[in-house]
Amino acid sequence: MDRLALSKCTIILVNGLWMRAALTPPNAHTPPEKRFVPDWRERFTLAVIPFHGMFKMMYWLAGLVEVLAILATSHPDFAISRSILRLLHASNIHQSKLIGTLQPFFVIGTLMMWLGGSLRLYAYRTLGRHFTFQLAIHPDHVLVDYGPYSIVRHPSYTGLIMLLAGAFVSNVEGSWVRESGILDYLVVRLLLAGWVLVLLGIVVSLVLRVTNEDRLMKGEFEKEWVAWAKKVPYRLIPLVY
Template identity: 35%
Template structure:
């Protein structure tokens, strides 16, 4: 769900920016009249430092998470599961923390809040947040994202327990070497 919202808002923002470059074209007029509330001007859409920081965090978090997928090879799953031929991966980012892909995901979400929450973004400048529906949607999305992040933090000990059950002493040794779950020296 979060990815769908992320891509939808990103595509809308790109469409408005492109339409703004060709404002006399019929398709551009339709896009701008549909996606910008009355009295709002698309010229308010700008890339500022916060938006650039957000875009950078999204890119870095995504690349880091993809790296985690590659290191885990076929053992990476989105559902909590331990496969029959599962191996304990202790190299790459897994030599630093036990759940590095979650760090990538948290970085992506922080980037989304920076990009979409800053002045100059379509969400802030279109007027959509001034509507009841827009406010309810964004509030619900924010609550969902925070709940999801808290859920990730709660899921890590459950994953650790499943891996400990499967790998026993090997996992215990690795957990002593790699005591942190997401950020070295922090958590």
């Protein structure tokens, strides 16, 4: 097995770990009676959260299948490899020379995932036990204005959006899903469409939530929040938004 193929297998598994960490709550869920649900934006966000598990599962499944395809393609003389390749719609894999290579889209997408995941986990660590997937104010809550929160007001959302975009980009070319021909099947196209819809739903929910989160924090911390907002005027992207 050449080093390039082994490197791609390793990177795919690491990408899966980033996805798991970014979409797994670092702390326990906030009880329903303590959640801040002011309008349809937050209701939409809460409706999307249960799909995180399905999204992670589908991403991991595709990643593990791709690793199997790369390993089997690298050792085609083994009987188990031939069986795996038959199972994984291998006729197109054999024709494609991209499955075990590091294509530009894969590299760019991976960098986006690692940068976004790092920012997301940095925000987890900075907020500590106060970071939850539901809007809420805790009894000992303080306004955090350092670390990633000194750059944008919602760095965890920026990181997650970057990671999700990277997950999509990394599979544009050279992935098993793209190269195997399995997208010829309607059911697979529908599953992929569902995955993309959940991805878009997560991104939209994050963008919608920033308004309510700012409103909640402003109401709780008042002048302290106003001073922070003047110092850090951008919500998600420096100099843009």
